[in-house]
Amino acid sequence: MADSRYVRAINKALSDAMAADESVILMGEDIADAGGSFKATRGLLEQFGPMRVRDTPISENAIVGAAVGAALSGLKPVVEIMFMDFVTLAMDALVNQAAKSRFMFGGQASVPMVVRLPHGGGLNAGPQHSQCLEAWFAHIPGLKVLCPATVEDAYSLLRAAIDDPDPVVFVENKALYAMAGDLPDQPGKAMIGQARVAREGSDVTVVTYGATLFSCLKAADELVGHGISTEVIDLRSLQPWDKETVLASVAKTHRAVVAHEAVRSFGIGAEIAAVIGEEGFDDLDAPVGRVGAPFMPVPFARSLESRFIPDAAAIRTAVQACLV
Structure with a gap:
């Protein structure tokens, strides 16, 4: 077992998924050169290039809307929203389009995308940057919602989310990013829906x-x-x-x-x-x-x-x- 930190486990899961599957791409604000607000994508631009690690405009609606289109076209986008609170600006694309496409197309289309949402308090970031809104998404048929607590689960559940053929809301507590824990040298993938x-x-x-x-x-x-x-x-x-x-x-x-x-x-x-x-x-x-x-x-x-x-x-x- 190797000692790691929660945010590094997220980073490794993204890196391993991108290495294993060329259709996996990353999208979000400041995720390329800056490595993301919490450095979860640090170094991935250098590894995979600007076509697969894409900085976007400051428009959550545009980011998630583009990701839905990319997923319907055969890619597997992983979107980072800086703070979970900001997903309010992308609710139509996520709740009305991504969640319902498989049903509305009679199972002939899927939306294999992941939306990463840092949530929670503990950083004194105030009421517009600290909310836990996961119950909203658990209420929507067509969305899966994951929230890992440990370093190992941060890796294994993110790999499972990226492999899933349907949209997954992946919730990460900001207060855990610096937490240390064990990560196996060859970490596996978790089963979604298993406590x-x-x-x-x-x-x-x-x-x-x-x-x-x-x-x-x-x-x-x-x-x-x-x-x-x-x-x-x-x-x-x-x-x-x-x-x-x-x-x-x-x-x-x-x-x-x-x-x-x-x-x-x-x-x-x-x-x-x-x-x-x-x-x-x-x-x-x-x-x-x-x-x-x-x-x-x-x-x-x-x-x-x-x-x-x-x-x-x-x-x-x-x-x-x-x-x-």
């Missing part, structure tokens, strides 16, 4: 994804001192999501909490909690708990943002509440 048990436990199941995974693992460590054994499920894939793994865990622990950085209202956690309530009701000994950010814009001030983002203490409190 993993990040920590075994017997008293309560905590379901999460992205950067919140590490707050959940910290909470689980702290709960040991209270005599509570916590099982932590890392979803990795939000659409489709691994219902079977989650329900199997709830059948074992009989309690569940769903936690994410996105606002709690109408979020991914609400859907998962509803499914657990509908299909796992007989296994539950308590209502499903939910942890998420408050229903407000992300604060800019460091002191306020740190209170806005759900932390280990909030998750620990929710777990303890369902064990009362």
Whole structure:
């Protein structure tokens, strides 16, 4: 195993995919000479040239619209949007065109494209640069939505996304880019739609994804001192999501909490909690708990943002509440 960083795993996945398939191209603002806002594409212009690593105008609608056309024409574009917040300017191309083309053409056309969206807080970037909007896209038939938490998953899920024949929204938490972790010398490709048990436990199941995974693992460590054994499920894939793994865990622990950085209202956690309530009701000994950010814009001030983002203490409190 080699030590790497999350952003380098993204970079390696892009490089390996481009080396393996000449139809893979990159598009985005400042991704060529500058290497991207978070340096995820650093060095790829030198490796693959300006025809395959393309700087674009500052127009998210034009970038994603061009990518849809390129994908329908036989290429596999990977688009970088500087901040997830800016994808609002490209919603028609992504939601009305890319997501629906296979259905509208009776399966005769596919849109093999990936849109990389850095989301989340922790960098004090303010309310227009820190949102977690993944629930929007998980709601759209025709889109797959991935959100890796670990260095290895950043690589393996991005490779899987690029290989997928349909449009994939690939969500990367900005606070994780500098995180170090193990990356195998010969990393594989993950299976879209498959969660993993990040920590075994017997008293309560905590379901999460992205950067919140590490707050959940910290909470689980702290709960040991209270005599509570916590099982932590890392979803990795939000659409489709691994219902079977989650329900199997709830059948074992009989309690569940769903936690994410996105606002709690109408979020991914609400859907998962509803499914657990509908299909796992007989296994539950308590209502499903939910942890998420408050229903407000992300604060800019460091002191306020740190209170806005759900932390280990909030998750620990929710777990303890369902064990009362």
